[in-house]
Amino acid sequence: MNRLRPGWVDAHLHLADPRIDDPGALVEQAEAQGIHSFLQGGVGPEDWQRQRELAQRHHGILPAFGLHPYWVSDHTADECESALDQLARELPHALALGETGLDFRPHICKDSEARQIACFEAQLEMARVGAKPVILHLVQAVDEAERVLDLFGAGVRGLVHAFTGSAPQAEAWLKRDLHLSVGGPVCRPDLTRLHQAVKIIPMDRLLLETDSPDQPPPGVVAGHNTPSSLLLVADKVAEIKGLSRAQVLDKSRENLEKLLYANQSANHSANQSTNP
Numbered sequence: 001m002n003r004l005r006p007g008w009v010d011a012h013l014h015l016a017d018p019r020i021d022d023p024g025a026l027v028e029q030a031e032a033q034g035i036h037s038f039l040q041g042g043v044g045p046e047d048w049q050r051q052r053e054l055a056q057r058h059h060g061i062l063p064a065f066g067l068h069p070y071w072v073s074d075h076t077a078d079e080c081e082s083a084l085d086q087l088a089r090e091l092p093h094a095l096a097l098g099e100t101g102l103d104f105r106p107h108i109c110k111d112s113e114a115r116q117i118a119c120f121e122a123q124l125e126m127a128r129v130g131a132k133p134v135i136l137h138l139v140q141a142v143d144e145a146e147r148v149l150d151l152f153g154a155g156v157r158g159l160v161h162a163f164t165g166s167a168p169q170a171e172a173w174l175k176r177d178l179h180l181s182v183g184g185p186v187c188r189p190d191l192t193r194l195h196q197a198v199k200i201i202p203m204d205r206l207l208l209e210t211d212s213p214d215q216p217p218p219g220v221v222a223g224h225n226t227p228s229s230l231l232l233v234a235d236k237v238a239e240i241k242g243l244s245r246a247q248v249l250d251k252s253r254e255n256l257e258k259l260l261y262a263n264q265s266a267n268h269s270a271n272q273s274t275n276p
């Protein structure tokens with residue numbers, strides 16, 4: 001399985017998205033700017049397969065498999081059930097479980113609340129058993145997400161991707177031991193509430209992402225965002241934190257490395273201690 005490479009990292013994006021014609025070109029472009037690892041957000045079984053193919057061609061592609069709330073909303077309970085079985089079998093080939101979570105925006109949800117909650121609970125349980133960090137997609141479902149995380153998330157580490165909330169909401173996730181990942185929207189001058197939140201997130205819990213091809217910073221066309229825009233995200237976060245671009249990108253990489261490999265090294269040392 002591919003591992004985090006030396007250099008900067010995009011903590012969340014979708015290079016296996018069918019809208020991207022030439023993911024290899026985007027990888028090369030990002031590498032020329034010092035970005036060498038790319039943690040994917042999984043959507044559903046078709047996307048996991050595309051990730052695996054891409055990961056064989058590009059060593060910086062870090063696969064993550066999960067059932068995205070969009071996918072859950074578009075499929076029946078039976079289809080979700082069999083996809084969860086497949087996920088349990090394939091999860092050992094991924095570095096993280098996700099995206100998983102809840103999205104209750106009416107145009108996404110279409111009365112799939114109960115199915116989304118059931119799949120979210122099952123995936124948290126799977127992440128705990130498989131010792132994988134989770135990638136959380138939580139939109140307009142904060143109360144329910146907090147309830148599910150408190151019931152099923154004990155011992156599960158992970159990141160809230162595309163965080164755009166307030167400082168109190170950041171504190172609520174931090175209290176649950178989660179990392180917060182911010183992307184293109186932080187570059188918008190009008191999102192002062194998010195800038196205030198970024199100010200209070202400790203540097204050792206902050207990650208930087210692009211979510212490309214979505215979540216573009218201002219000036220980039222929607223649906224055409226690329227991993228190279230990570231530098232714009234880093235510049236804005238650096239400005240808010242009073243640090244340099246390199247400092248925030250180095251820290252984001254260090255944080256992701258700990259998140260991805262913490263359990264592994266814990267298991268490794270546990271094995272070592274039982275095998276002197």
Ligand SMILES: [Zn+2]
Pocket residue numbers: 012013014041099161211
């Ligand atoms: Zn995503």
